[in-house]
Amino acid sequence: xxxxxxxxxxxQVRRDIVRMVHAVQSGHPGGSLxxxxxxxxxxxxxxxxxxxxxxxAKGEDIFFLSNGHISPVFxxxxxxxxxxxxSELSTFRKLNSRLQGHPTTHEHLPGVRIAxxxxxxxxxxxxxxxxxxxxxxxxxxxxSLHGDGEMQEGQNWEAIxxxxxxxxxxxxxxxxxxxxxxxGPTDKVMSLGSLQAKFEAFGWHVIELKEGNDxxxxxTTLETAKAASGKGxxxxxxxxxxxxxGVDFMEGTHEWHGIAPxxxxxxxxxxxxxxxxxxx
Amino acid sequence: xxxxxxxxxxxxxxxxxxxADIMIQDINILNEKDTRSGFGEGIVEAARxxxxxxxxxxxxxxxxxxxxxxxxxxxxxxxxxxxxANMMGVAAGMTVGGKIPxxxxxANFSTxxxxxxxxxxxxxxxxxxxxxxxxxxLTLGEDGATHQVLEDIGMMKMLPxxxxxxxxxxxxxxxxxxxxxxxxxxxxxxFGRPKWANFTAPEQEFVIGKAQVLAEGTDVTIIACGHLVWxxxxxxxxxxxxxxxxxxxxxxxxxxLDEAAILKSVQKTKCVVxxxxxxxxxxxxxxxxxxxxxxxxxxxxxxxxxDTFGESGTPTDLLEKYGLGKDNIIAAVxxxxxxx
Numbered sequence: 048x049x050x051x052x053x054x055x056x057x058x059q060v061r062r063d064i065v066r067m068v069h070a071v072q073s074g075h076p077g078g079s080l081x082x083x084x085x086x087x088x089x090x091x092x093x094x095x096x097x098x099x100x101x102x103x104a105k106g107e108d109i110f111f112l113s114n115g116h117i118s119p120v121f122x123x124x125x126x127x128x129x130x131x132x133x134s135e136l137s138t139f140r141k142l143n144s145r146l147q148g149h150p151t152t153h154e155h156l157p158g159v160r161i162a163x164x165x166x167x168x169x170x171x172x173x174x175x176x177x178x179x180x181x182x183x184x185x186x187x188x189x190x191s192l193h194g195d196g197e198m199q200e201g202q203n204w205e206a207i208x209x210x211x212x213x214x215x216x217x218x219x220x221x222x223x224x225x226x227x228x229x230x231g232p233t234d235k236v237m238s239l240g241s242l243q244a245k246f247e248a249f250g251w252h253v254i255e256l257k258e259g260n261d262x263x264x265x266x267t268t269l270e271t272a273k274a275a276s277g278k279g280x281x282x283x284x285x286x287x288x289x290x291x292x293g294v295d296f297m298e299g300t301h302e303w304h305g306i307a308p309x310x311x312x313x314x315x316x317x318x319x320x321x322x323x324x325x326x327x
Numbered sequence: 328x329x330x331x332x333x334x335x336x337x338x339x340x341x342x343x344x345x346x347a348d349i350m351i352q353d354i355n356i357l358n359e360k361d362t363r364s365g366f367g368e369g370i371v372e373a374a375r376x377x378x379x380x381x382x383x384x385x386x387x388x389x390x391x392x393x394x395x396x397x398x399x400x401x402x403x404x405x406x407x408x409x410x411x412a413n414m415m416g417v418a419a420g421m422t423v424g425g426k427i428p429x430x431x432x433x434a435n436f437s438t439x440x441x442x443x444x445x446x447x448x449x450x451x452x453x454x455x456x457x458x459x460x461x462x463x464x465l466t467l468g469e470d471g472a473t474h475q476v477l478e479d480i481g482m483m484k485m486l487p488x489x490x491x492x493x494x495x496x497x498x499x500x501x502x503x504x505x506x507x508x509x510x511x512x513x514x515x516x517x518f519g520r521p522k523w524a525n526f527t528a529p530e531q532e533f534v535i536g537k538a539q540v541l542a543e544g545t546d547v548t549i550i551a552c553g554h555l556v557w558x559x560x561x562x563x564x565x566x567x568x569x570x571x572x573x574x575x576x577x578x579x580x581x582x583x584l585d586e587a588a589i590l591k592s593v594q595k596t597k598c599v600v601x602x603x604x605x606x607x608x609x610x611x612x613x614x615x616x617x618x619x620x621x622x623x624x625x626x627x628x629x630x631x632x633x634d635t636f637g638e639s640g641t642p643t644d645l646l647e648k649y650g651l652g653k654d655n656i657i658a659a660v661x662x663x664x665x666x667x
Contacts, residue, residue: 103425152452160423162452165443171416179424205413
């Protein structure tokens with residue numbers, strides 16, 4: 048898809064995110080806004096996938112969201128990609144909705160293949176799904192997204208060790224490296240040190256994406272990662288993003304990790320994000 | 328508990344699920360085998376029948392008797408190292424793609440260590456993972472309380488959608504392992520370490536959720552699971568010799584629970600003893616009590632661990648010390664009958 052069209056989708060997805068979170072006065076706009084380019088690039092340009100959802104995804108690329116709290120961007124992108132009606136975004140976090148606060152298979156929302164929310168579990172799931180693809184002789188790729196703060200969960204390092212040991216080279220895990228978590232900057236809460244050096248020491252091929260909010264760079268990096276797959280090592284993209292990207296007063300701070308804008312703030316935010324595809 | 332005077336099988340075998348008019352004195356030991364070896368044979372058979380069956384382990388392939396599986400299906404065997412949380416997630420991921428993963432480690436590391444992983448990635452996600460747990464309970468023995476999980480049945484049965492199975496001997500564990508592979512949905516399969524009386528039929532059909540009535544009687548119902556089923560058989564033989572008519576039920580599936588079998592039996596006998604190698608809190612006994620409280624209140628006595636941790640020792644010594652022996656079942660029967 049053309050770059051301008053992808054950017055237009057990203058702008059609309061950002062509108063969806065702030066409107067969804069505002070409507071129920073809860074949810075996580077910060078990380079969602081930061082990962083918008085990545086999610087749009089994956090679903091509209093990179094992955095081979097079928098919105099007529101099939102859980103097993105044989106012959107398709109798969110995406111797992113490990114940091115499930117950024118469900119607004121996941122839901123918006125799935126809806127805009129045709130997995131379910133765009134109008135359903137208005138049910139986010141409401142009673143009897145398929146769009147739970149954190150993604151789940153329990154309500155059978157097309158596009159979701161695992162529940163996530165309790166952090167640190169998605170890397171293992173992605174590694175398992177990638178291993179199943181190898182057993183099935185399916186050469187498609189498994190993508191996963193993880194928060195940088197989420198790397199504080201020990202299970203990740205079990206999974207990172209496992210994936211390298213078993214040479215799961217059809218796995219591309221991306222870390223949303225925004226340097227923020229709920230209680231503050233990651234360096235203050237629990238220093239991550241060099242994530243890149245850690246992944247490399249565990250035997251992964253690491254690619255740095257310096258501008259994770261630049262659509263062209265995101266696409267180029269994902270294509271580089273695809274080219275690096277199948278060579279005996281799992282691939283990690285260290286994706287530098289700005290939490291809250293696209294809404295100036297939310298950008299670059301942990302303050303907007305998990306709170307919703309009020310009416311005036313919504314108006315301000317939407318003023319920065321023109322309608323491109325039509326609101327839900 | 329094990330006794331020295333077991334007879335070799337010359338009489339009729341017990342066929343699941345139910346044979347009418349079975350007498351307790353007809354139940355005899357075939358041999359002594361560990362239930363984990365029943366699992367080891369069962370998973371090989373399940374794998375032969377279904378190419379999607381895969382086995383995962385966390386550095387305990389030998390203890391879980393996966394040797395034959397590894398030999399026959401090396402490409403379907405996944406070593407995860409000492410990292411159980413990851414193993415549960417990998418298993419959940421492998422179901423996406425149609426695999427039927429069997430995770431294997433000790434019961435303690437299959438449950439309490441990885442509860443949130445099972446809860447979110449397997450149970451809530453509705454994944455077709457079989458959590459296979461060996462060395463459950465006190466009969467793990469000398470390794471002591473760190474490894475003797477006595478809370479696992481409770482933890483697993485509380486998870487919505489989780490099937491919980493505790494087979495009683497080698498033959499039944501083998502049959503249950505084959506059966507769970509054919510069942511769609513998450514399963515917790517609990518078995519143990521020591522050689523134990525093997526007395527159910529070698530080629531039995533295992534029906535998930537269908538209680539096995541081992542003996543019919545009218546004075547008291549004993550409902551047991553796992554290793555304690557054989558202990559209950561021995562207790563029932565002594566009680567029968569004393570003139571007490573015992574109905575003995577092997578409740579190999581804790582969830583979904585065969586409520587009809589419980590009610591049918593207790594409506595006849597008017598009292599029940601439950602026996603399990605687990606905490607009284609949250610185990611089989613509590614499941615039975617809940618059914619009775621809602622439908623047909625009746626006196627019940629628990630033979631179970633009473634809110635304490637275990638310790639090192641031989642399996643039989645431990646069962647005796649913690650009140651899970653044959654004599655404890657007999658005493659519980661005598662007590663509960665007086666409460667009628």
